[in-house]
Each structure stands twice: as C-alpha cells, then as structure tokens.
Amino acid sequence: xxxxxxxxxxxxxxxxxxxxxxxxxxxxxxxxxxxxxxxxxxxxxxxxxxxxxxxxxxxxxxxxxxxxxxxxxxxxxxxxxxxxxxxxxxxxxxxxxxxxxxxxxxxxxxxxxxxxxxxxxxxxxxxxxxxxxxxxxxxxxxxxxxxxxxxxxxxxxxxxxxxxxxxxxxxxxxxxxxxxxxxxxxxxxxxxxxxxxxxxxxxxxxxxxxxxxxxxxxxxxxxxxxxxxxxxxxxxxxxxxxxxxxxxxxxxxxxxxxxxxxxxxxxxxxxxxxxxx
Numbered sequence: 410x411x412x413x414x415x416x417x418x419x420x421x422x423x424x425x426x427x428x429x430x431x432x433x434x435x436x437x438x439x440x441x442x443x444x445x446x447x448x449x450x451x452x453x454x455x456x457x458x459x460x461x462x463x464x465x466x467x468x469x470x471x472x473x474x475x476x477x478x479x480x481x482x483x484x485x486x487x488x489x490x491x492x493x494x495x496x497x498x499x500x501x502x503x504x505x506x507x508x509x510x511x512x513x514x515x516x517x518x519x520x521x522x523x524x525x526x527x528x529x530x531x532x533x534x535x536x537x538x539x540x541x542x543x544x545x546x547x548x549x550x551x552x553x554x555x556x557x558x559x560x561x562x563x564x565x566x567x568x569x570x571x572x573x574x575x576x577x578x579x580x581x582x583x584x585x586x587x588x589x590x591x592x593x594x595x596x597x598x599x600x601x602x603x604x605x606x607x608x609x610x611x612x613x614x615x616x617x618x619x620x621x622x623x624x625x626x627x628x629x630x631x632x633x634x635x636x637x638x639x640x641x642x643x644x645x646x647x648x649x650x651x652x653x654x655x656x657x658x659x660x661x662x663x664x665x666x667x668x669x670x671x672x673x674x675x676x677x678x679x680x681x682x683x684x685x686x
Contacts (some may be wrong), residue, residue, distance in 0.1 A: 411656045416500055416538040417592065422510075433444075435643050439612060439684075441531060444472075448582075452643035454629075455625045455632050455633075456632060456633075456636070458625070458632060458635050458636050458682070459636075459638050459682075460492070460638050460639060460643065460678045460679075460681050460682040461643065462492070462493040462494055463504065463681065464494035464643050464646055465489040465492045465493045465678050465679055466489065466490065466495060466677060467646060467650035468486075468487030468489050468646065468650050468651070468652065468671055468674065468675040468678070469485075469487070469488075469490045469492075469493065469495075469499075469650075470486075470496070470650050470676060471649055471650030471651050471671055471676065472485060472486035472489065472668075472671060472672065473486040473490075473502055474665075475651075475664070475668065476481045476668065476672075477665075477668050478515075478516065479515060479519065480516055480518070480523055480527060481520075481523050481672060482517060482602040482668065482672055483502065483503075483515070483527070484519075484523050484526060484530070485672050485675045485676050485679065486502060486555065486675070487499040487502045487503050487514075487527070487530055488526070488630055488675075488679050489675050489678075490502065491518035491537070492678075492679045492682050493529060496534055497531065498534050499534060500534040500535070503527070503530070503531050503534065503536045503538065504536050504537075506611075507517065507536065507538045507539075507540065509600075509626060510640055516540050516541060516544055517544075522581065522582065524541060524544055525543050527681050528541040528544070528545040528630065529541065544589060552578070558594045559589075559590055559630060560576065560577045560579060560589070560593045560596070561575075563575045564574065569603075569604060569607065570604075570613070570616050571600060572600070573600065573604040573616060573619060573623070574619055574625060576597055576600060576601065577619050577620065577622050579603070580622075580623050580626045581622060581625075581626070582624075585680070591629070594627055595629065596628055597623065597627060598627045598629065598630050601620045601623045601624055601627070602624075602634065604616060604620045605616075605617055605621070605624075605638055608620060609641070613658075614642075614645055614652060614653040614673075615669055615670055615673050616669045616673065617638075617642065618640075618642060618652075618670065618673035618674045618676070619673055619677070619678045619680075620638070621638050621639060621681065622673075622675035622676060622677045623643055624638055625639075625677070625680050625681045626680075631652075635681070639677075639678065639681045642674055642677060642678065643678070645670075645674065646674070651667045651670070651671045652667070652670045652671045652675075653666065653667065653670040653671075653674075655670075657669060663676055
C-alpha cells in the first residue's frame with residue numbers, strides 16, 4: 410500500500426507509484442503461485458480387469474447342472490471352468506457330452522461361432538470330438554467374408570436393445586480382424602456405455618451382459634469403466650451360481666430367465682478375464 414500523503418502530493422507520481430506497486434505485487438503473487446507445490450492430476454487408473462475365479466467357476470457349475478441342454482450352455486460352462494483354472498472339469502464336461510446320443514443334434518443346432526469356440530477348447534484339452542471336428546472342418550472350407558473396418562449397418566427402426574445386440578454381434582464376429590476404425594470404435598463405446606446405463610435402470614441383465622461383451626473388445630475405453638461394468642455384473646450372482654433375480658412368479662419362466670442371464674453373464678465374464686479384441 411502506498412502512503413496516501415505521497416500519492417496526494419503529486420497526482421501523476423501517485424498514479425505511477427500505485428501502478429508500479431500493483432505490478433510488483435502481482436508478479437510476486439504469480440511467482441508464489443507457480444512455485445508452491447500443488448497436487449497434480451490424479452494418475453490414470455489403468456489396472457487390468459480381474460474377474461474372480463470363484464464367480465466364473467460358480468456360473469460354470471450352475472450351467473453344467475441346469476443348462477438349457479444346448480451347445481451354447483455346454484460351451485460356456487466348459488469355458489467358465491477353464492477360465493477358473495479347472496481344465497479337468499472342463500475336459501470332463503466336454504468328454505461326457507461328446508458321447509451323449511443326442512450330441513450331434515446339439516452341434517447341428519448351434520451357431521458357427523459357438524461350434525468353433527467349443528471345438529477350439531476341446532482341442533486344447535485333448536478331448537476327442539469327431540462331431541465338432543467335422544463341423545469346424547466344413548466351416549474352414551467356407552470361411553466367412555472379412556468384415557469391414559467400419560460398423561455394419563443396423564436397422565434404423567430397431568430398438569436400442571436390439572441395436573446393442575447387433576453391435577456386439579458385429580464386434581464378436583470380427584475377432585479384431587480387421588481392426589475397427591477409430592471413429593467407429595469410439596461410436597460403439599459411447600453406444601454400449603449408454604446401453605449399460607439403460608440396462609441397469611431397467612434391470613435388464615441380459616442387455617447389460619451383452620454390452621459388457623462389447624466393452625471388453627474396445628481397447629480404447631478406460632480400464633476403470635470396463636472394470637466397473639464387470640464388477641457390477643459379478644455382484645448380480647447369487648449363492649447358487651446363477652445370475653440375476655427375475656421378478657416373475659412362474660418357476661418355469663424364472664428358471665428360463667436364470668439360464669439366459671447366466672449364459673450371457675458367463676460369456677461376458679469369461680471374455681473379460683481373457684479379452685478378445
């Protein structure tokens with residue numbers, strides 16, 4: 410502060426002195442601001458996604474005992490065992506299925522991707538499966554066309570739920586080849602995150618699990634976001650190993666929903682534990 414008696418004696422000098430004093434004070438304040446240590450930005454939380462083995466083991470056991478009797482339930486039960494580190498249980502499950510009288514019918518009713526994934530696991534576990542081997546041999550003779558680098562078009566009148574399902578099917582089917590273009594990957598990430606939010610609000614666990622399968626295939630997403638989605642999904646498992654709490658009274662309908670949700674949740678968690686882009 411400049412003494413008033415000095416500034417009043419000469420108005421011009423007083424104006425200069427006040428301005429000069431203010432400049433010096435401002436410079437010192439700025440210097441002090443830049444030299445005082447301040448906490449920097451929070452470090453990026455890039456820890457990898459970790460799925461508890463007990464979760465996928467529990468869902469695998471539930472599916473092995475109460476699955477829908479199709480190759481999809483069988484395949485994800487075996488892959489759940491393998492993801493939990495129990496190759497012996499996975500191999501035993503596939504071996505028992507391969508000699509079942511109705512096994513060929515199960516394989517014929519399965520999608521190409523399910524059959525291929527089951528065959529790959531059977532081969533890794535040294536399980537003899539002539540039925541699957543024949544199916545995958547035919548698939549190798551007529552490989553699917555290479556997908557585009559952009560997202561495949563989806564019906565404009567489809568619901569948000571169906572659009573998410575078709576988007577994830579596109580991501581799953583391409584297996585990272587060719588890599589999805591950056592703009593398309595960012596658009597897919599935004600859509601799937603929004604889908605997760607709506608699925609939680611509506612408690613649509615099937616939609617949420619499908620969206621998680623898509624999230625783990627988008628490496629540009631922050632790991633924390635994917636971890637939070639996976640953690641939420643894990644919390645939806647009950648003590649029996651099934652996922653979700655269907656709000657229906659009919660026990661047959663409730664079991665059907667449990668099966669569907671558990672298959673989809675197991676698929677999402679297995680792929681989250683072994684990311685496939």
